[in-house]
Amino acid sequence: MTTVNQAVELILETVTSLPSEKVAVAEGLGRVLCEDVRARRDVPSFANSAMDGFAVRWSDLAGASPSKPVSLRIRGEVAAGGVSRKRVLPGTAVRIMTGAPVPAGADAIVRVEYTETHGERVVASRTDGRGSHIRLAGEDVRKGQLVLERGRVLSVADIGLMASIGKAAVRVRRRPAVAIVATGDELIGVGDRPAPGKVVNSNGYTLSSALREIGAIPKSFGIVRDDRSSLAAAFSAALACDALITSGGVSVGAYDYVKDALTDAGVRMRFWKVAQRPGHPMAFGHRGRKPVFGLPGNPVSSLVCFFLYVRPALLKMMGHENLFMPVVRAKMAHDIKTAPNLKEFIRCRLREENGRFLASSTGTQSSGALRSLSLAHGLIVAREEQTLLRKGSHAPVILLDHRERWLQREMGF
Ligand code: AMP
Numbered sequence: 001m002t003t004v005n006q007a008v009e010l011i012l013e014t015v016t017s018l019p020s021e022k023v024a025v026a027e028g029l030g031r032v033l034c035e036d037v038r039a040r041r042d043v044p045s046f047a048n049s050a051m052d053g054f055a056v057r058w059s060d061l062a063g064a065s066p067s068k069p070v071s072l073r074i075r076g077e078v079a080a081g082g083v084s085r086k087r088v089l090p091g092t093a094v095r096i097m098t099g100a101p102v103p104a105g106a107d108a109i110v111r112v113e114y115t116e117t118h119g120e121r122v123v124a125s126r127t128d129g130r131g132s133h134i135r136l137a138g139e140d141v142r143k144g145q146l147v148l149e150r151g152r153v154l155s156v157a158d159i160g161l162m163a164s165i166g167k168a169a170v171r172v173r174r175r176p177a178v179a180i181v182a183t184g185d186e187l188i189g190v191g192d193r194p195a196p197g198k199v200v201n202s203n204g205y206t207l208s209s210a211l212r213e214i215g216a217i218p219k220s221f222g223i224v225r226d227d228r229s230s231l232a233a234a235f236s237a238a239l240a241c242d243a244l245i246t247s248g249g250v251s252v253g254a255y256d257y258v259k260d261a262l263t264d265a266g267v268r269m270r271f272w273k274v275a276q277r278p279g280h281p282m283a284f285g286h287r288g289r290k291p292v293f294g295l296p297g298n299p300v301s302s303l304v305c306f307f308l309y310v311r312p313a314l315l316k317m318m319g320h321e322n323l324f325m326p327v328v329r330a331k332m333a334h335d336i337k338t339a340p341n342l343k344e345f346i347r348c349r350l351r352e353e354n355g356r357f358l359a360s361s362t363g364t365q366s367s368g369a370l371r372s373l374s375l376a377h378g379l380i381v382a383r384e385e386q387t388l389l390r391k392g393s394h395a396p397v398i399l400l401d402h403r404e405r406w407l408q409r410e411m412g413f
Pocket residue numbers: 182183184186187199200201202203204247248249250251253296297298299368
């Protein structure tokens with residue numbers, strides 16, 4: 001049977017990165033940069049004040065102190081957005097606000113807290129030195145400088161940086177449109193009456209959110225009944241997208257037609273069982289280079305398989321280099337029995353103990369128990385040959401909830 005590692009390898013060998021596209025810089029967050037970005041201008045583009053105060057000639061104030069303050073004549077004022085036509089001549093000052101261009105002749109800003117004004121005059125009791133509180137042109141970014149290298153995942157600060165150099169559009173890797181087809185005669189929509197035997201298509205919601213979280217574009221193809229020809233028709237239509245995810249119908253039940261229907265739709269199936277728990281009935285195939293993930297119907301299996309297989313494949317298509325979820329080593333808080341010959345992923349909570357992670361199971365590991373995944377901070381990974389993770393021993397834990405919230409609480413920030 002296919003092992004988890006073989007499955008990941010085969011999937012990653014199959015997919016290739018999508019072409020690039022140009023998007024408005026505001027749409028660039030989280031996208032992989034496909035060009036080197038050079039500054040077309042200095043930032044700041046002009047010398048400006050970092051303080052509210054007075055633009056002065058430092059030599060006028062070099063000896064100023066609270067016991068020997070210096071009086072200067074105020075020649076004018078310049079606010080952010082304005083330009084001073086007045087030059088700072090010896091013995092004079094120009095009132096200046098934060099962000100305003102430094103007037104000619106000035107070589108220091110005296111902050112307003114060090115001054116007193118008396119009508120036309122300002123008395124300064126000290127300065128912070130020559131050049132103080134002047135942000136020079138090009139101090140942050142020099143014209144022509146390489147500021148962002150291709151391959152980078154654009155961060156919030158990167159977006160602002162590009163805007164600051166006047167870059168309105170940016171070339172990034174395209175995001176895949178991913179079809180989701182939920183299969184099952186029992187499935188109903190979230191607003192439908194919960195009749196006997198019916199189950200809400202929660203996977204449709206889980207998977208579309210999981211796609212959105214990594215920057216892919218979910219395309220829901222609704223619920224399709226367990227009927228081979230309806231399934232094949234739905235899959236053919238869904239294969240217009242860049243990738244296809246199906247949910248359910250891949251195990252050995254009498255109505256599990258998904259593999260056959262995928263084959264009918266021209267998909268070359270590569271495996272349909274992986275030595276793992278949860279997520280044993282996990283299928284993978286492709287039409288050309290277009291990947292098709294046949295995820296199990298059980299909600300936990302479905303999402304775990306998304307994390308293990310779909311996520312890295314789509315990240316690769318989006319040009320990412322970092323394909324895998326963060327992993328930490330954790331100490332087991334209690335004995336955990338695991339299945340032989342399967343790689344097992346045990347939902348766990350983590351807490352901090354003497355600067356180390358301590359992992360305890362969330363309890364039931366049923367592949368239908370989605371709440372235990374909702375409670376989980378991570379997935380303990382038990383290797384195929386292991387059958388017991390002993391209390392006090394260490395194991396890798398895939399972090400699910402790495403958005404600092406619980407880390408901050410546990411670490412006491
Ligand atoms: P299957 O993989 O089709 O054999 O389904 C396994 C289990 O998962 C069954 O209990 C199904 O009712 C449940 N299931 C299948 N599809 C979904 C879905 N889209 N949302 C929630 N549960 C599902």
